[in-house]
Amino acid sequence: MILDDNNKVVVQVYPSRKFGIVIGSNDGLIGILQDNGEYIDVPQERLRIVSVEVEKDEKDKSHIK
Secondary structure (H helix, E strand, C coil): CCCCCCCEEEEEEECEEEEEEEEEEEEEEEEEEEEECCEEEEEHHHHHEEEECCCCCHHHHHHHH
16 A cells, blocks of 8 residues: 555554554555554555545645735
8 A cells, every 4th residue: 555645544444343544654564543542553455445535735725825
């Protein structure tokens, strides 16, 4: 899974069916900050992407006044 710093990726972990936000990855393991505040590492195969939100940089807003 390739992560972009400007994206907020919400995932569901199987089989536990817990939800969380991807905060990092390394060697096929994905770091998830769960909705309950706990951190877990899970294999990429156990994830389902629920949504991807693109956050805009402050640079992009500089032309808006």
